[in-house]
Amino acid sequence: MKPDLSIDLAGIKMKNPVMNASGPFGCGWEYAQFIDLSKLGAIVVKSITLKEQRGNPPPRMCETASGILNSIGLQNKGVDRFVQEDLPYLRNYNVPIIVNVAGSTIDEYVAVCDRLNQVHGISGIELNISCPNVKKGGAIFGSSSRSASKVVTEVRRVTNLPLIVKLTPNVTDIVKIARSVEIAGADGVSLINTLLGMCIDVETFRPELASIIGGLSGPAIKPIAIRMVWQVAQAIDIPIIGMGGIASVKDAIEFFLAGATAIAIGTANLINPQITIEIIRGLEKFLEEKGFEAIWEIVGKVRID
Numbered sequence: 001m002k003p004d005l006s007i008d009l010a011g012i013k014m015k016n017p018v019m020n021a022s023g024p025f026g027c028g029w030e031y032a033q034f035i036d037l038s039k040l041g042a043i044v045v046k047s048i049t050l051k052e053q054r055g056n057p058p059p060r061m062c063e064t065a066s067g068i069l070n071s072i073g074l075q076n077k078g079v080d081r082f083v084q085e086d087l088p089y090l091r092n093y094n095v096p097i098i099v100n101v102a103g104s105t106i107d108e109y110v111a112v113c114d115r116l117n118q119v120h121g122i123s124g125i126e127l128n129i130s131c132p133n134v135k136k137g138g139a140i141f142g143s144s145s146r147s148a149s150k151v152v153t154e155v156r157r158v159t160n161l162p163l164i165v166k167l168t169p170n171v172t173d174i175v176k177i178a179r180s181v182e183i184a185g186a187d188g189v190s191l192i193n194t195l196l197g198m199c200i201d202v203e204t205f206r207p208e209l210a211s212i213i214g215g216l217s218g219p220a221i222k223p224i225a226i227r228m229v230w231q232v233a234q235a236i237d238i239p240i241i242g243m244g245g246i247a248s249v250k251d252a253i254e255f256f257l258a259g260a261t262a263i264a265i266g267t268a269n270l271i272n273p274q275i276t277i278e279i280i281r282g283l284e285k286f287l288e289e290k291g292f293e294a295i296w297e298i299v300g301k302v303r304i305d
């Protein structure tokens, strides 16, 4: 018998625990030419704000050793156009759709979630309180347990959808913030978003990004993400979506062993657009070879003796 990859993530029923991370995958349909989207455990949409946002001026991406630095700045078409133009298309795939929500004020987070709560076909919200690339809002909300729990409390009032809160690693104590959002009513947490970084062009003496500082993602951040998933898993009871540098089956397994119930893949899609599907197949093979019957049997099973 094939191993059971299905999970229940904060009430979201998924046939496997693999999804894309918000951002590099756009609104999902951009990848439909490369992979069968219906094979994913869930589709996670790039951050949506209340109104259309043009994002930061270019250059807003650059390559580093084992990763990329980006400062896209939440470019998106706004919630109304997302609901009209993208959602009907994504619904055809019969896969849970998780909408990542961003805002520059608490009222904006509330307004977007309120709007999403009124439409059909959305399985959950991922609340992005961790974007490092915007001046207002974003990571500022995720940087203290007080502001993180405030935004979660306010959003909780307007939505009954499963609420997953995406945390920033750019803090002293991520465990404290994870606990505060759990108490405020979150149903799950995603970790991690990007780490703050900077690159300088030695010919021009100028920063490579127009925004000077950006968010580092890709293999370079994986050990930090694993450490954070492991620490947070000891401290909270709600499920964790682990992400940060996953580029192989082995990387994904490390996240499960550290305590993630599901995983998301971001930057690696830019290098290999089939990576999500390859990892789903690889997980199945790994469990089969090791004699496990279900994915949950390895969640949090890192041995610390």
Ligand SMILES: Cc1cc2nc3c(=O)[nH]c(=O)nc-3n(C[C@H](O)[C@H](O)[C@H](O)COP(=O)(O)O)c2cc1C
Pocket: 021, 022, 023, 024, 046, 047, 068, 070, 072, 074, 100, 128, 131, 166, 192, 193, 194, 216, 217, 218, 219, 221, 243, 244, 245, 246, 264, 265, 266, 267, 268
């Ligand atoms: C180009 C790019 C755009 C991103 N945009 C978003 C976004 O809109 N919302 C969000 O929550 N995270 C965004 N992220 C962060 C990713 O979802 C993910 O948390 C991070 O990149 C770590 O995973 P990775 O190393 O697999 O990419 C973005 C990352 C990249 C590289």
